[in-house]
Amino acid sequence: MARRALFVTSSYPRWPGDASGAFVHRLATDLGPLGWVVEVLAPMAPGLATDATLDGVAVHRFRYSWPPRTQRLAYDGGMLSNLRARRWTALTVPGLLVGERLAVSSRCDHVDVVHAHWVVPQGLALVGLRKPLVVSVHGSDINRVTGAGRLKALALQSADAITANSDTSARRVERLIGRRPTVVPMGVELDPPVDDEMVASLRAAVGRELVVGVVARLVEEKGVADLVEAVAGLDQVGLLVVGDGPERAALVEQAASLGVQAVFAGAVAPGQVASHLAACDVVAAPSRQPEGQGLALLEAMAVGRAVVASTAGGQAESVVDGESGLLVPPDDVSSLRRALERLLGDAALRDRLGHLGRLAVAERFSRRACAQAMAKVYETVA
Numbered sequence: 001m002a003r004r005a006l007f008v009t010s011s012y013p014r015w016p017g018d019a020s021g022a023f024v025h026r027l028a029t030d031l032g033p034l035g036w037v038v039e040v041l042a043p044m045a046p047g048l049a050t051d052a053t054l055d056g057v058a059v060h061r062f063r064y065s066w067p068p069r070t071q072r073l074a075y076d077g078g079m080l081s082n083l084r085a086r087r088w089t090a091l092t093v094p095g096l097l098v099g100e101r102l103a104v105s106s107r108c109d110h111v112d113v114v115h116a117h118w119v120v121p122q123g124l125a126l127v128g129l130r131k132p133l134v135v136s137v138h139g140s141d142i143n144r145v146t147g148a149g150r151l152k153a154l155a156l157q158s159a160d161a162i163t164a165n166s167d168t169s170a171r172r173v174e175r176l177i178g179r180r181p182t183v184v185p186m187g188v189e190l191d192p193p194v195d196d197e198m199v200a201s202l203r204a205a206v207g208r209e210l211v212v213g214v215v216a217r218l219v220e221e222k223g224v225a226d227l228v229e230a231v232a233g234l235d236q237v238g239l240l241v242v243g244d245g246p247e248r249a250a251l252v253e254q255a256a257s258l259g260v261q262a263v264f265a266g267a268v269a270p271g272q273v274a275s276h277l278a279a280c281d282v283v284a285a286p287s288r289q290p291e292g293q294g295l296a297l298l299e300a301m302a303v304g305r306a307v308v309a310s311t312a313g314g315q316a317e318s319v320v321d322g323e324s325g326l327l328v329p330p331d332d333v334s335s336l337r338r339a340l341e342r343l344l345g346d347a348a349l350r351d352r353l354g355h356l357g358r359l360a361v362a363e364r365f366s367r368r369a370c371a372q373a374m375a376k377v378y379e380t381v382a
Contacts, residue, residue: 002037003382008104008126009117010074010096012042013054017269020075023186023295024117028057030187030371036378039111041103043074043096060107064099065092077217077245079121080140085246093121100125112382116159120148123155132381135159137181139292139314142172153177160381163374165293166314182377187370188298190362192274202279205263208238210344213280213305215273215296216287218245223286223310223330225254230286230337232258237344242268242276277303281350282343285309288330294318298365301325301357306350308339318365324357 007028011021021042028038039058044050046069052059065071073082073089073096082089100122108114108131115134116122119142123135135156142152142164153176156162162181164170170181203211212231216222224241228251231239239255239262248264255262268276273296277283283300285291290313297315300307307325309315310332319325326343328335343350 002035003113003378004037004039004111005031005113005115005378006104006108006111007038007040007115007117008100008122009040009042010079010121011117012040012059014045014048014075016054017271019267019270021117022270025054025057026189026367027186027371027374029055030367031375032056034371034375036375039107041100041107043100044068044071045075046071060103062099062103064095077219078140081217081219081245097121097125104129113378115378119152119155123159124151127154127158129158133159134161134163134377134381136184137162137164137169137173137292138186139165139169139290142169142176142292149176161377163377166317168290168314168317169292182373184373184377185293185365185370186295187367188295188302188361188365189274190302190358190366192299192303193271194278194303195272195275198272198275199279202240202263202265202276206238206240206261206279208261209236210234210282211238211240211280212340212344213240213242213277213283213300214285215242215277215283215299216285218243218247218251220247221287221289223288224251226288226331226333226336227284227286228254228258228260228262229333230284230340231262232260234337234340234344237340238262240265240276240280242266242273273299274303277305280305282340283307284336284340285315286328286330286336287312287315289313291315298361301354301361302365304354304358306343306353307357308336308343310336318360319357320360323353324360325353 044061044063113132117136156177163184164181174180241264244267277300283305285297287310294315310330312330321327326339
């Protein structure tokens with residue numbers, strides 16, 4: 001008999017192809033074959049229905065602010081970005097916490113496990129919930145939400161089980177509360193479908209012999225500005241930037257001023273990310289601040305692309321320097337440029353690192369393996 005889990009999350013796809021919280025949705029669908037029926041509770045946003053079904057997963061949206069147009073705290077780059085861009089949204093945070101708790105209380109009677117994604121706000125909203133509770137740390141909640149140590153500790157200590165998406169995230173939790181979480185990464189698709197026509201079109205649009213790519217939210221901490229500077233001056237090298245965010249206009253201007261031939265593709269549907277990555281010769285992940293896991297990096301490795309990543313946080317756990325990719329210090333444009341030059345100038349090295357990187361992802365980060373690990377956590381608390 002199937003058991004039931006309730007996902008509580010501040011980010012979840014609003015429609016088919018939406019990238020918001022796509023990795024949470026993948027986990028929800030991957031748990032189905034393992035005997036878990038998942039339904040999702042997420043914040044409302046303008047234009048969304050209260051109840052919907054996405055790939056067989058029931059999704060319920062709760063209201064937390066009035067009038068409805070003020071429900072702008074979630075989605076579109078995430079809560080932290082929205083709080084920076086629209087400071088008035090901070091006024092809706094108490095409503096979100098209360099609305100989330102009430103919505104969970106009204107729906108949790110018929111589920112076996114409640115799974116809170118992100119320590120804050122979800123874990124905090126569910127302190128004292130009389131239901132088996134799993135809290136997942138995804139990185140930004142433990143790395144970038146500052147000045148809330150006691151609240152995060154309270155949320156974590158109230159959980160029946162804690163998971164972290166990397167050893168880096170797990171160590172931060174352990175330093176905070178003295179309790180070691182179970183490391184359960186978010187899985188990525190192995191051998192995802194690639195549209196050859198899209199690949200050819202993207203490379204033609206870049207218009208250079210070699211293409212360096214990046215998939216990231218366009219915010220300062222992702223280090224895309226460092227990548228633009230590193231690519232400047234590299235002969236016959238263009239840049240493909242996938243993602244959107246408040247730094248986009250500044251990055252477009254920077255690329256133009258430095259003479260970098262760049263295509264800014266914007267946010268793309270999750271099903272098209274693999275084709276954009278396959279259009280690149282090298283994929284960079286130049287984050288300036290610690291990443292929880294670095295899913296875009298793993299997705300690039302899954303399609304066999306050689307990668308250059310900063311050593312910020314969990315990314316350094318996914319790449320063995322010189323074996324499955326190259327690692328460079330964060331905020332170090334010179335090191336980043338040298339690593340790119342090394343890979344772009346050696347096709348055999350690119351092929352070798354791309355092949356070994358894909359094998360590493362298959363061994364540790366497949367969607368099925370990660371879903372199985374999460375199902376085992378559920379077994380311990382249900």
